[in-house]
Amino acid sequence: MSFTSQVKLELAGQTQQSYCCVTAELGAFILGASVMTLSQHRHISLGFRTENATVLRRALWLFNKSGKAAARPRLLLRERMAGRRQYILQLSSEDSHRLLRDQGMLRLDEAGEERFSAPQRVMRRNCCRRAYVRGAFLACGYIADPRRRYHAEWVYQDRARALRLKRVLAQTGLAATLSARRGNVLVVIKGGDQVAELLKVIGAARALFSLENTRAEKSLKESANRAVNCDHANLNRQLSAASRQIAAIEALSMAHGLSALPPRLEALARLRLSQPDARLVDLGAQLNPPLSKSGVWHQMRELINRAQELGF
Ligand SMILES: [Zn+2]
Known part of the structure; x- marks a missing residue:
């Protein structure tokens, strides 16, 4: 019906x-x-x-x-x-x-x-x-x-x-x-x-009840979709940042070799190359001594600056 x-x-x-x-x-x-x-x-x-x-x-x-x-x-x-x-x-x-x-x-x-x-x-x-x-x-x-x-x-x-x-x-x-x-x-x-x-x-109380049910289901589905889309966006941002870092590190490696970098930058560069998907905070935890997320970010910045000086 x-x-x-x-x-x-x-x-x-x-x-x-x-x-x-x-x-x-x-x-x-x-x-x-x-x-x-x-x-x-x-x-x-x-x-x-x-x-x-x-x-x-x-x-x-x-x-x-x-x-x-x-x-x-x-x-x-x-x-x-x-x-x-x-x-x-x-x-x-x-x-x-x-x-x-x-x-x-x-x-x-x-x-x-x-x-x-x-x-x-x-x-x-x-x-x-x-x-x-x-x-x-x-x-x-x-x-x-x-x-x-x-x-x-x-x-x-x-x-x-x-x-x-x-x-x-x-x-x-x-x-x-x-x-x-x-x-x-x-x-x-x-x-x-x-x-x-x-x-x-x-x-029409019964019809109203079924309409409200449908509305609740719809809004639940919409907010679930929003959450998924949001995760995608974050992931994309992370990945594109990581790929820029890797490109910079590869440029440095081809120009002078990574061993020409100061030791703390060399260690981070090698870590990044071996873990392209890792988050900054996870990379920092593996360094000796460990580095905070913002510390890692500043060192990445420095790697990219050096690559840019080379014309990257
Ligand atoms: Zn009346």
């Missing part, structure tokens, strides 16, 4: 809701997953469309919670491309008008007929804003598997609907951006913190 389906399944199980939140969630469903048709008498009929059976059940549950139904909704099945099925929960015209009136989504035209309009209802309560975001996610939301990336999006047919969600998201502390794709308007949330916050807002 995709991560999106898991989250939707979890959300659909949230049945402890007050009436205000049922209305808010229904509003999000209407803007995110409905088809509206007009009968010849200019009556609006509302249908909820989805390919996801969980979402269909949720739409039916919300409808039943919203008030007394005038008629039982009809379930239509539409065959889509590539064998995909789309369910439509078709409401009676009377129920459709009731729902739209509750949402403030109807206005009267000059002829006194009710027409669909942008929602006039303002959500003042936090519980309702969260319910709206939850409904929008069920209706037209998608969330990527956090093991791949931190990304959530909603797909809307027009900009006004997308903007309404963006505003509600902002009220719950989530920063979304709008973008366009194939004639649709997308509301997008990115980043581990924001996606985690989204799951918190919609109350």
Whole structure:
């Protein structure tokens, strides 16, 4: 099951809701997953469309919670491309008008007929804003598997609907951006913190837990990688310093022979040639008398200076 389906399944199980939140969630469903048709008498009929059976059940549950139904909704099945099925929960015209009136989504035209309009209802309560975001996610939301990336999006047919969600998201502390794709308007949330916050807002506790687990694993892996890279860098530095020392010593050896050097420098030069990978501190320990790391460093410096005087 995709991560999106898991989250939707979890959300659909949230049945402890007050009436205000049922209305808010229904509003999000209407803007995110409905088809509206007009009968010849200019009556609006509302249908909820989805390919996801969980979402269909949720739409039916919300409808039943919203008030007394005038008629039982009809379930239509539409065959889509590539064998995909789309369910439509078709409401009676009377129920459709009731729902739209509750949402403030109807206005009267000059002829006194009710027409669909942008929602006039303002959500003042936090519980309702969260319910709206939850409904929008069920209706037209998608969330990527956090093991791949931190990304959530909603797909809307027009900009006004997308903007309404963006505003509600902002009220719950989530920063979304709008973008366009194939004639649709997308509301997008990115980043581990924001996606985690989204799951918190919609109350998907199980999904949040699995996201946090993935994040912890990822950051552990990243810090392990950093440690390995860091060791490599150190090693490279050591090796390139050692190879410069060896080249200098070989130049001195070819010019005058190592025995022409003062004894303390000769001993260090021979030690370095025999142990090209050894650290300075280890070379120093083998000298007689032993030398500290900085002592060895100064003598190496002197060897290199002498080689440079020879034109090395
Ligand atoms: Zn509420």
